[in-house]
Amino acid sequence: MASAQPGNRYTAVAVFLHWIMALGILALVVIGLTMAHVKLQPLALFKLYQLHKSIGITILLAAFLRLAWRLAHPPPALPASMPPVERKAAEATHLLLYAALFVLPLTGWALVSAAVLNIPTVLYGIIPWPHLPILSTLHNKAPVEHVLTRTHAYLAWALIALVTLHAAAALRHHFLLHDDILTRILPGRSPRGANRKPSQ
Numbered sequence: 001m002a003s004a005q006p007g008n009r010y011t012a013v014a015v016f017l018h019w020i021m022a023l024g025i026l027a028l029v030v031i032g033l034t035m036a037h038v039k040l041q042p043l044a045l046f047k048l049y050q051l052h053k054s055i056g057i058t059i060l061l062a063a064f065l066r067l068a069w070r071l072a073h074p075p076p077a078l079p080a081s082m083p084p085v086e087r088k089a090a091e092a093t094h095l096l097l098y099a100a101l102f103v104l105p106l107t108g109w110a111l112v113s114a115a116v117l118n119i120p121t122v123l124y125g126i127i128p129w130p131h132l133p134i135l136s137t138l139h140n141k142a143p144v145e146h147v148l149t150r151t152h153a154y155l156a157w158a159l160i161a162l163v164t165l166h167a168a169a170a171l172r173h174h175f176l177l178h179d180d181i182l183t184r185i186l187p188g189r190s191p192r193g194a195n196r197k198p199s200q
């Protein structure tokens with residue numbers, strides 16, 4: 001496997017995927033909560049659902065790319081000073097975040113496939129996206145749709161909690177522990193204490 005980047009940084013591709021997906025997930029959470037809990041006109045609601053589904057499927061496709069990149073480019077090592085328990089907590093959080101990148105969009109895709117209303121998904125108003133075969137042909141869709149909708153919502157809340165924990169840990173490293181954990185995943189920033197090279 002390839003080694004970490006010189007200067008203890010993430011690769012530019014990893015940095016790009018991290019922040020573009022973070023932005024996508026933030027948008028999904030805001031749009032998802034709005035469409036599920038705010039009373040809107042039917043057309044506005046329909047457009048929000050389509051946008052939510054479009055960004056969600058994009059996140060699913062990007063998750064495959066990100067996982068492949070991660071397997072080929074291991075992240076830079078954690079600081080040697082980090083206690084084993086924090087190391088394990090960071091690894092577990094990252095594993096769960098990766099799992100969420102797949103499981104959340106898949107449950108979303110599954111719930112719209114099992115939906116009684118059977119509304120088609122057209123990504124960004126351009127690309128028709130199919131329903132999952134078995135779910136879309138069920139005889140009694142209502143209970144399946146209900147369970148999948150609840151599952152998607154609970155998982156979304158779990159993801160919100162996980163992302164909050166993840167961001168709080170990054171801020172703690174930056175502002176309290178003064179190490180390079182946050183700067184090495186920021187675009188165009190050298191890790192603390194490292195000399196910036198012109199090519200970086």
Ligand code: HEM
Binds near residue numbers: 049057149
């Ligand atoms: C990382 C990806 C995703 C995130 C973070 C996410 C987040 C959310 C959130 C926060 C909600 C509101 C939950 C509630 O409080 O009731 C929601 C609802 C929903 N999501 Fe997603 N979502 C994702 C992917 C998808 C995908 C890929 C689809 C479909 C292709 C989808 C379809 C839906 C639908 C239809 C609802 C409304 C369910 C209802 O009728 O209440 N989501 N999502």
